[in-house]
Amino acid sequence: MLSGYDRVLEIFFFLRYFENKVVTLGDNNPFQKESLKLRPIADNDAVVVLEKTPIREDFLAELFRGSKLRLEMKNDIYSSYRLQAPPHLNEIKTTVVCPATEKHVKKYQRQESFLVEETGEDYRSITLPYIQEQSLSLQWVYNILEKKAEADRIVYDDPDPEVGFVLLPDLKWDQKQVDDLYLIAIARQKDIKSLRDLSSEHLPLLQNIFQRGKEAILQRYDLPASKLRVYLHYQPSYYHLHVHFTKLGYDAPGCGVERAHLLSDVIQNLQADPQFYKTRTLSFPLRADDGLLGRFKEAGRL
């Protein structure tokens, strides 16, 4: 039995030996990061994560001095180059998990996503039946609303049954700094699954969450509304109406235009057309392993 250290060296030796054959990527991650699953030695899997790290300011002068440049393109005052840096100034962070279980492998695998265009009719014939079949438990949401869980984390509570909501930090936020502030407002009304269920009758609720949510964040975190991004997800990750409050400038997961809908736009859209979200075609990404994507494929809608 090899020690962990030798095992890692073995992985690379194995790669060196078999070259193209073994590099079966489990990932397709564009974020300067690749993770790959290898089956290098004996019966054990290994996960190797490669990650390009931020450029260090204190290396810059040395970097320029020691690098080679190759011209790629030139137009007017703009030009671009490929810079080949000395290896020790441009290291790649490498993390190895070995031996890795299936659970490790899955955790590091990134799944491809596909953009789906859902008409109002698609929602009623494909998405809604799928959500109803799944009927995932929302007990954890009710526990928060009823203060049976996370009660000490609540930032603001409006008990009104119609327009009320609970505001609390999202689990992704460690609350150590406001730079990556992330809170969730959970509506007290239980019958609104998502954006698709909203109509003009919900305007008082939405306006209340928007207004009081911003006020509560200003009071608690000294962060004004002009520093906040306030939005809903579609598809949401759970089907009970909730609104995301994140700090502007923080690249929060899920704040991309393909999934997020600014609450200010949602309010205006419903003011202009009470049935806006029942009739519109909405685009959103679904992961390759999402059951809902399968349903869209079966229906010939992808």
Next chain:
Amino acid sequence: MLSGYDRVLEIFFFLRYFENKVVTLGDNNPFQKESLKLRPIADNDAVVVLEKTPIREDFLAELFRGSKLRLEMKNDIYSSYRLQAPPHLNEIKTTVVCPATEKHVKKYQRQESFLVEETGEDYRSITLPYIQEQSLSLQWVYNILEKKAEADRIVYDDPDPEVGFVLLPDLKWDQKQVDDLYLIAIARQKDIKSLRDLSSEHLPLLQNIFQRGKEAILQRYDLPASKLRVYLHYQPSYYHLHVHFTKLGYDAPGCGVERAHLLSDVIQNLQADPQFYKTRTLSFPLRADDGLLGRFKEAGRL
């Protein structure tokens, strides 16, 4: 007077010569990207942007074979290393703007942003006059449309004066892998500054860009529409209508809900209301040093 090309070489020569003295960073960007402002030669500023690009799958075997590993940490099944790769397998994308105006320097510096809510009236009384005063040169855009520059980079060209456009890779994309695919469609019509100028008469143009842009990307890059995020920026960084095509899953700069508007939504909005973008309140972030933010402040709109 040096040519643009020599000037760039001069910048690096200058850096090589003066070393630590000149590298005054204008940025503090943690996202694998640094931009720096240099005052290298004569009276001209230059902006140099360094960017680490995604790891290429097809280089992986060679990368492992040719790299050195240094152990950093080991704990149970987890270990981490610093990997020193051969320079040609780990290039840094380098973009140079030279000579650079104060505006260019500002554009590349990272600053705090503030969310502005611009009504239709705000646009006419604050934003439009500001854009007109600035009247930044669009010569580089016209160079592309007239094939005086970057002609060899054009991916698709529809010469129709009404609905035509040129599709080409954005400068941010090095075209080495489709994982971070980023193309721009530039409309041939010259009188559309932004989203705010759009009305239902532009639907044929928008639909043509949407349809033919997706087709051209499928043909050239084998990437179907379901892998694309197609959107406009408001505010845009230059006031000539253009549309962004980026790969879904790639966290492209500016694809957040606070600045990006899905083209499919823009088309639906104009179909429902020809004056949608003239009357709506639009939210967008402005950097602390943006002159337009100052105008909103002066007008008491922040």
